[in-house]
Amino acid sequence: MAPNVPYAVLNLMSDNQGMRWDIETTRKIIGYKPTGRAIPYVPLFKKLQSWVFGVLVIRLPRFFARKMNGW
Secondary structure (H helix, E strand, O other): OOOOOOOOOOOOOOOOOOOOOOOHHHHHHHOOOOOOOOOOOOOHHHHHHHHHHHHHHHHHHHHHHHHOOOO
16 A cells, blocks of 8 residues: 555556556655567558548548538
8 A cells, every 4th residue: 555545546457658647646645667668560561451441431521521511
């Protein structure tokens, strides 16, 4: 138990590159030092699939909504 900390909700995870969760508070409160570190890998096909989805589902409809307002 950390001194003077009766209750805390903390993120305990590896210090992975590009992670969305901040573990700085966890480091300060309980002195947490993660031992694992992973570098994210996304296959080329998945990157391409995500890009195509973004164009067809997000960007194209926005483009037409702006250019053809009121149609």
